[in-house]
Amino acid sequence: MKYFLITYATKTGSTKKVAEFIALSLTNKGIKTNVLPMNEVTSFNDYTGVIIGAPVNGMQWLPEAKAFITKNMDTLRTLPVAYYLLAVVLNGGRPFFVNKLSKAFDTSSQIVTPVTCGFFKGIITGEPPFILRLIFGLKKDIPKAIENSKEIQDWSEQLIELM
Numbered sequence: 001m002k003y004f005l006i007t008y009a010t011k012t013g014s015t016k017k018v019a020e021f022i023a024l025s026l027t028n029k030g031i032k033t034n035v036l037p038m039n040e041v042t043s044f045n046d047y048t049g050v051i052i053g054a055p056v057n058g059m060q061w062l063p064e065a066k067a068f069i070t071k072n073m074d075t076l077r078t079l080p081v082a083y084y085l086l087a088v089v090l091n092g093g094r095p096f097f098v099n100k101l102s103k104a105f106d107t108s109s110q111i112v113t114p115v116t117c118g119f120f121k122g123i124i125t126g127e128p129p130f131i132l133r134l135i136f137g138l139k140k141d142i143p144k145a146i147e148n149s150k151e152i153q154d155w156s157e158q159l160i161e162l163m
């Protein structure tokens, strides 16, 4: 029976919410899941697959994610693994930055090759600071919630075939 670990790093909580939504999407399809922050993962014994999520800060996938993958690479290489990121620039930001995100998983993928990668719209609580909007070319009214995202649900469901 499939049993997926969904592990995340977060600064402001939205990557955790996405982890929980991925878990819900999989549970609704009969897949057993466990959601844990990366610093609480002590064993991979029971899992048949691992989903690893972190936000983009300073146009980089959070370094904690790469550190987690490096630390556990021997085990992760024996399991199907998927990566996901959250980036606010995906809310209609400048193509220059959106295109840069395609490289966000490169070094981690060289350490452990994922079956697939998810790119999800990041959340900023409150109004995004002017400087952030200016640099990334964002509008004021970017979405404040990720729950019930069809995009994330579809991505989660295709993992059942891939992993």
Ligand SMILES: Cc1cc2nc3c(=O)[nH]c(=O)nc-3n(C[C@H](O)[C@H](O)[C@H](O)COP(=O)(O)O)c2cc1C
Pocket: 009, 010, 011, 012, 013, 014, 015, 016, 054, 055, 056, 057, 058, 059, 060, 086, 087, 088, 089, 090, 121, 122, 123, 124
């Ligand atoms: C300090 C900081 C830096 C960020 N840098 C970027 C960035 O370079 N590019 C981007 O698209 N989003 C950036 N964001 C937005 C986050 O990726 C987005 O808000 C995400 O949903 C945050 O995830 P978290 O709540 O799990 O920390 C940044 C957010 C913070 C707080």
